[in-house]
Amino acid sequence: MPKVSLTVNGRTVSAEVEGRTLLVQLLREKLGLTGTHVGCDTSQCGACVVHIDGKSVKSCTVLAVATDGANVTTIEGLANGNELHPMQAAFKEHHGLQCGFCTPGMVMSAVDLAKRNSNPSEHEVREWLEGNICRCTGYHNIVKAVQAGAKAMAGAKAAAD
Amino acid sequence: MYDFAYHKPASVADAVKLLGADGEAKPLAGGQTLIPTLKQRLARPTAVVDLGAIKDLAGISVAGGKVTIGAMTKHADVAASADVKKALPALAALAGGIGDPAVRHRGTIGGSIANNDPAADYPAACLALGATIKTNKREIAADDFFRGMFETALDAGELIVSVSFPVAEKAAYMKFDQPASRYALVGVFVAKTAGGVRVAVTGAAASVFRWKEAEAALSKSFAAASLDGVKASASGLNSDIHGSAEYRAHLIGVMAKRAVAAA
Ligand SMILES: Cc1cc2nc3c(=O)[nH]c(=O)nc-3n(C[C@H](O)[C@H](O)[C@H](O)COP(=O)(O)OP(=O)(O)OC[C@H]3O[C@@H](n4cnc5c(N)ncnc54)[C@H](O)[C@@H]3O)c2cc1C
């Protein structure tokens, strides 16, 4: 079986996988990182979004072996100990979730957007989240949360600089 | 998904060798079509040849009135390229409208063109701009490349290396999204090129095609009003739960006019 070594949430990990093993299976089943969800398994819902080398991708549509040497961030990699990441805090504050199933993918997509655009308009947020499906919220509060989270991320970055 | 052997060659020559040695092997680009296909067991390759480590397959260059895009260049990189935005803004906009951000971060131009989905966007740009598709062994004009539903002129084991688009005087692409999949229900790419006006339609039929009546009308005068009274025929067009052939024929006219107005 092929061996794959990569960095996940800052930690170097290695695993033996089959050619057909998906990145999301490696994360959930071998590494126990079950925060990344599988909603559709047909590349449409975005529940499985993680970052590979800083860019949002659907981990159900990437082969694990293809990520050898890559830097992967999952929802578990965002918080700083008990302190929520500003985007997570914004989803909580603005009720950007109900059942929470879509939330890890929503937050990972949103963080990618916020890194490019610290003040996205409602339209820009909705366009960016086209590949993230939520069956509960009606999206309204998700959009509010993403806008607030993006501002908070920019504020936290400015404070750190 | 059935299992397969996995290879990650570092050069086009090695990839071609691996594909030549095993007729059941398949190249893997961004995987945004191939992986869902494998999951549904619609394909069962013995081996997957990942093109992701071949450095010279990715990249964009603009020279001699042509925009050349390497096969492994991601949709997001074409959409964000300052060079493409300047030379062929319609192409950058098209790439930025494919699927969603996560799909654009993985999906590639080579994979899209090799796949020739009847509702894919890039084939319309290739046909309307008169692109040339370069493979490991030859150059193929877009007019000869797209053969039918999911069918191209590529031989077994032949790899797309790059696609060259001649810069157009004016060009625009308008797509009416199928809202669930974001593929084109109907997409129309119009281009005023050195070789004349070309209009390519995707999403409407089994494969991308040129709308010759519109080209003739726009050749007289490149204005939306030139298409008044020019009607696309519904004969042979797709009909499904999202739209009848007549509806698609109507959309072709609407999208073509919008594209001319935007070009
Ligand atoms: C949710 C979703 C929405 C989408 N929406 C759109 C859309 O709106 N418009 C659109 O056009 N597309 C859309 N797509 C498809 C997307 O653009 C794909 O990325 C693209 O069709 C295939 O490119 P890929 O790089 O992922 O190729 P892969 O999936 O890796 O490969 C596709 C096929 O091409 C072959 N291949 C790949 N590269 C080469 C090469 N260099 N030479 C020869 N053969 C090769 C493979 O063997 C395979 O048969 C969508 C996909 C998803 C999952």
Ligand code: FES
């Ligand atoms: S589980 Fe990956 S997109 Fe739905």
Ligand code: FES
């Ligand atoms: S909160 Fe339930 S799916 Fe989004």
